[in-house]
Amino acid sequence: xxxxxxxxxxxxxxxxxxxxxxxxxxxxxxxxxxxxxxxxxxxxxxxxxxxxxxxxxxxxxxxxxxxxxxxxxxxxxxxxxxxxxxxxxxxxxxxxxxxxxxxxxxxxxxxxxxxxxxxxxxxxxxxxxxxxxxxxxxxxxxxxxxxxxxxxxxxxxxxxxxxxxxxxxxxxxxxxxxxxxxxxxxxxxxxxxxxxxxxxxxxxxxxxxxxxxxxxxxxxxxxxxxxxxxxxxxxxxxxxxxxxxxxxxxxxxxxxxxxxxxxxxxxxxxxxxxxxxxxxxxxxxxxxxxxxxxxxxxxxxxxxxxxxxxxxxxxxxxxxxxxxxxxxxxxxxxxxxxxxxxxxxxxxxxxxxxxxxxxxxxxxxxxxxxxxxxxxxxxxxxxxxxxxxxxxxxxxxxxxxxxxxxxxxxxxxxxxxxxxxxxxxxxxxxxxxxxxxxxxxxxxxxxxxxxxxxxxxxxxxxxxxxxxxxxxxxxxxxxxxxxxxxxxxxxxxxx
Amino acid sequence: xxxxxxxxxxxxxxxxxxxxxxxxxxxxxxxxxxxxxxxxxxxxxxxxxxxxxxxxxxxxxxxxxxxxxxxxxxxxxxxxxxxxxxxxxxxxxxxxxxxxxxxxxxxxxxxxxxxxxxxxxxxxxxxxxxxxxxxxxxxxxxxxxxxxxxxxxxxxxxxxxxxxxxxxxxxxxxxxxxxxxxxxxxxxxxxxxxxxxxxxxxxxxxxxxxxxxxxxxxxxxxxxxxxxxxxxxxxxxxxxxxxxxxxxxxxxxxxxxxxxxxxxxxxxxxxxxxxxxxxxxxxxxxxxxxxxxxxxxxxxxxxxxxxxxxxxxxxxxxxxxxxxxxxxxxxxxxxxxxxxxxxxxxxxxxxxxxxxxxxx
Numbered sequence: 001x002x003x004x005x006x007x008x009x010x011x012x013x014x015x016x017x018x019x020x021x022x023x024x025x026x027x028x029x030x031x032x033x034x035x036x037x038x039x040x041x042x043x044x045x046x047x048x049x050x051x052x053x054x055x056x057x058x059x060x061x062x063x064x065x066x067x068x069x070x071x072x073x074x075x076x077x078x079x080x081x082x083x084x085x086x087x088x089x090x091x092x093x094x095x096x097x098x099x100x101x102x103x104x105x106x107x108x109x110x111x112x113x114x115x116x117x118x119x120x121x122x123x124x125x126x127x128x129x130x131x132x133x134x135x136x137x138x139x140x141x142x143x144x145x146x147x148x149x150x151x152x153x154x155x156x157x158x159x160x161x162x163x164x165x166x167x168x169x170x171x172x173x174x175x176x177x178x179x180x181x182x183x184x185x186x187x188x189x190x191x192x193x194x195x196x197x198x199x200x201x202x203x204x205x206x207x208x209x210x211x212x213x214x215x216x217x218x219x220x221x222x223x224x225x226x227x228x229x230x231x232x233x234x235x236x237x238x239x240x241x242x243x244x245x246x247x248x249x250x251x252x253x254x255x256x257x258x259x260x261x262x263x264x265x266x267x268x269x270x271x272x273x274x275x276x277x278x279x280x281x282x283x284x285x286x287x288x289x290x291x292x293x294x295x296x297x298x299x300x301x302x303x304x305x306x307x308x309x310x311x312x313x314x315x316x317x318x319x320x321x322x323x324x325x326x327x328x329x330x331x332x333x334x335x336x337x338x339x340x341x342x343x344x345x346x347x348x349x350x351x352x353x354x355x356x357x358x359x360x361x362x363x364x365x366x367x368x369x370x371x372x373x374x375x376x377x378x379x380x381x382x383x384x385x386x387x388x389x390x391x392x393x394x395x396x397x398x399x400x401x402x403x404x405x406x407x408x409x410x411x412x413x414x415x416x417x418x419x420x421x422x423x424x425x426x427x428x429x430x431x432x433x434x435x436x437x438x439x440x441x442x443x444x445x446x447x448x449x450x451x452x453x454x455x456x457x458x459x460x461x462x463x464x465x466x467x468x469x470x471x472x473x474x475x476x477x478x479x480x481x482x483x484x485x486x487x488x489x490x491x492x493x494x495x
Numbered sequence: 496x497x498x499x500x501x502x503x504x505x506x507x508x509x510x511x512x513x514x515x516x517x518x519x520x521x522x523x524x525x526x527x528x529x530x531x532x533x534x535x536x537x538x539x540x541x542x543x544x545x546x547x548x549x550x551x552x553x554x555x556x557x558x559x560x561x562x563x564x565x566x567x568x569x570x571x572x573x574x575x576x577x578x579x580x581x582x583x584x585x586x587x588x589x590x591x592x593x594x595x596x597x598x599x600x601x602x603x604x605x606x607x608x609x610x611x612x613x614x615x616x617x618x619x620x621x622x623x624x625x626x627x628x629x630x631x632x633x634x635x636x637x638x639x640x641x642x643x644x645x646x647x648x649x650x651x652x653x654x655x656x657x658x659x660x661x662x663x664x665x666x667x668x669x670x671x672x673x674x675x676x677x678x679x680x681x682x683x684x685x686x687x688x689x690x691x692x693x694x695x696x697x698x699x700x701x702x703x704x705x706x707x708x709x710x711x712x713x714x715x716x717x718x719x720x721x722x723x724x725x726x727x728x729x730x731x732x733x734x735x736x737x738x739x740x741x742x743x744x745x746x747x748x749x750x751x752x753x754x755x756x757x758x759x760x761x762x763x764x765x766x767x768x769x770x771x772x773x774x775x776x777x778x779x780x781x782x783x784x785x786x787x788x789x790x791x792x793x794x795x796x797x798x799x800x801x802x803x804x805x806x807x808x809x810x811x812x813x814x815x816x817x818x819x820x821x822x823x824x825x826x827x828x829x830x831x832x833x834x835x836x837x838x839x840x841x842x843x844x845x846x847x848x849x850x851x852x853x854x855x
Contacts, residue, residue: 112763113691114687114691114762114763115687115761115762115763116687116690116691117761138691158636159636159640161634161636165634166633169607169611170634170636172611172640172643173607173611182828182832186828187828188828188829188832189826189829190829192761192803193761193803194759194760194761194783194803194804194805195603195604195608195759195780195783195784196597196608196647196759196784196805197597197610197647198759198805198822198823198825198829199822199823199825199829199830199833200644200647200648200651200652200833200836200837201597201610201643201644201646201647201648202644202829202832202833202836203643204610204640204642204643204644204646205639205640205641205643205644207640207643208636208639208640209639209640225691225692225693226693227693227695228693248552249552251552251554251664252551252552253664254575254664254665254666254667254713255664256663256664293695293712293716294693294716294719294720294723295719296715296716296718296719297712297713297715297716297719299715300713300714300715300716301713353630353632353633353634353635354632355550355553355555355631355632356552356553357550357552357553382634385632385633385634386553386632386633386634387634420631420632421630421632422630422632422635422637423637424635424636424637425632425634425635425636426634426636427636428636429636429637429638433637437637437638440630440637440638441627441638442626442627444624444625444626445626445627445628445638446638448620448624448626448628448641448839448840449628449638449639449641451839451840452639452641452644452836452839453639454835454839455832455835455836455838455839456832456835467638478839478842
């Protein structure tokens with residue numbers, strides 16, 4: 001069972017006082033009613049639920065700064081939350097922590113087409129950034145499937161991806177700067193509108209830090225001109241191996257598609273039953289390959305991709321003839337999770353990345369694991385970059401199935417690491433994969449990461465219990481083994 | 496010293512930490528004259544050489560940090576691939592050095608910098624401990640993104656022994672179109688228009704009234720996008736030699752200037768720095784990178800700040816480097832934060848050689 005940091009009884013006893021102090025900062029923004037707090041009890045990882053002690057919804061950077069400074073002074077833990085769509089429990093509340101909701105930071109502040117940047121508040125949804133600039137034919141490239149709901153602030157915290165990140169990068173490659181409040185209330189600006197960092201690339205380590213280093217209050221993102229055309233090809237194969245070989249050959253031919261997705265048979269059938277995208281049902285694996293750019297480029301590359309598919313034994317191939325058809329191809333893929341939700345009472349989504357060449361072996365072993373754990377699995381897969389999303393089907397109302405699903409998931413992720421991959425490609429560690437971190441990192445590796453946390457939040461008050469399996473006190477981590485009893489550099493200031 | 500194994504390196508660093516010595520990590524040592532003059536003991540990383548794993552279809556390459564950059568460039572080119580951020584350097588430059596110095600070329604504006612292509616590394620920190628950051632796959636969000644801290648760290652946090660980089664297919668066709676532009680503002684405006692168009696410009700630079708736009712990709716695509724650019728302004732294609740000379744001139748600009756700065760600016764503000772006429776300049780990245788030759792440090796830094804950017808001193812005589820910090824001073828809280836990060840990796844200050852003092 002998941003162990004969270006011990007609850008601080010002294011803080012709980014001060015609940016009413018803390019609510020008053022927060023209300024003095026944000027008069028209309030404190031939620032203390034227990035029923036109202038249930039709204040926040042979980043995020044996209046619904047297996048874990050815990051209402052927060054209190055919630056506060058600030059509107060300004062100054063309010064965030066005052067809230068954090070007060071909590072810092074009083075030793076109160078804080079859990080930041082964007083839209084609460086995390087699939088790894090990154091925004092899971094703690095019983096003795098204040099939940100800091102950023103939903104009121106919902107304005108697009110500035111759009112600069114000459115420099116191709118947009119400055120937005122963190123509560124703006126991912127899709128709203130694109131909507132704010134699409135009249136001028138621009139867009140924001142990272143497009144996680146939850147883009148209608150997920151916030152940019154959450155995207156920064158999780159370094160979110162999406163189906164287009166093989167060509168256009170993750171959030172980290174598309175964010176130029178942030179304004180951020182540290183746990184002690186200090187406001188810092190990292191990056192900005194320039195391309196190079198001024199000193200160390202602190203912005204780079206803040207993106208993807210899962211809300212453990214600071215609370216982002218403003219984000220500057222790169223916007224791109226929309227490609228002239230985008231077309232998708234749907235290619236069916238009699239086996240996953242042939243689909244996998246096609247992916248490798250497309251890349252070997254020098255083609256980086258805008259998106260390249262694979263689905264296995266269970267996922268194809270679930271998606272087709274749900275949205276009727278026109279997917280072939282008599283294939284074992286389906287590729288969706290999207291090409292974008294000038295019309296001439298799309299035409300040329302579609303021909304190449306079709307030919308590579310044929311050489312590798314494709315049995316069906318359809319090219320989108322209209323924008324509506326292209327979107328229909330994607331509708332099935334983007335709805336794959338809810339589609340699987342229709343055929344199974346519950347599902348558990350995994351997110352490992354593997355070297356693509358190991359795909360056939362990984363799928364075979366996953367099938368064996370499926371038999372061992374007695375649970376079915378459907379696979380959708382960002383094929384271009386090796387990011388797997390196995391969906392484990394289970395029924396939480398059946399005794400022990402959730403535990404079996406979690407054990408199966410952990411086995412899959414360990415398998416990903418074993419073949420040279422990673423625990424999470426885009427969903428984050430959160431609480432979900434926290435205890436699996438030692439499968440990928442040694443104690444020494446993790447301590448080097450945790451000391452970064454200590455540099456930002458030495459009292460470990462911000463989003464504790466996430467990412468790191470063991471919370472070492474910063475003083476303990478700071479110790480240096482000194483050889484020969486000598487203290488090095490006695491003249492150096494220590495911070 | 497020239498350690499030949501991670502163990503030897505770790506021992507040397509731990510020993511230096513204990514005895515109060517300072518070490519400077521060197522790849523090819525080609526950038527030693529960036530930063531303040533200092534008396535240090537060098538750790539040459541050239542024994543950590545050789546490509547460890549390269550599977551072109553995975554788009555990933557792992558090599559020893561001391562591997563010559565030229566060797567890696569030749570290898571990926573033989574598989575029709577490239578390091579898309581265009582690392583470059585003098586003869587003897589290593590891949591680890593290029594990454595640690597955050598070297599990116601003209602294509603940075605479209606394809607990202609060293610930071611965007613470093614997927615993982617192995618290193619020894621100032622604690623004398625070997626550890627890893629990141630991983631060896633193209634998509635990963637497990638734990639903190641330490642590779643971002645590594646790129647551009649100038650060896651101030653840890654000594655990298657191995658790097659894993661993302662590689663990309665080399666575009667089969669390349670063409671550079673050039674337009675005459677009247678002044679800096681005209682150059683910036685044309686580059687902004689081109690970079691914001693559907694022409695997917697790979698690189699955009701301006702030198703002495705010649706503004707060049709580079710297109711890369713498959714033949715039919717380059718032809719279609721070329722037509723888009725030619726509709727914007729009168730342009731002529733550069734010959735292969737001319738194009739090569741233009742873009743390599745932006746890698747090692749203004750070779751005769753004794754003092755050279757590299758400014759990082761919002762592209763639209765570049766012209767306002769150029770019109771101050773502080774010295775000869777070269778624009779890259781649509782104006783977001785400005786090379787400027789000027790001996791007056793205060794004026795350069797003030798101009799960069801006024802335009803919302805910052806300036807790094809990349810070439811200067813020793814006397815000037817003694818008094819002018821290479822890195823642009825940062826505002827407090829950020830400087831304090833950076834200092835705490837450095838201490839986290841290097842508590843004894845083994846890598847604090849005085850090369851990059853915190854403030855002027």
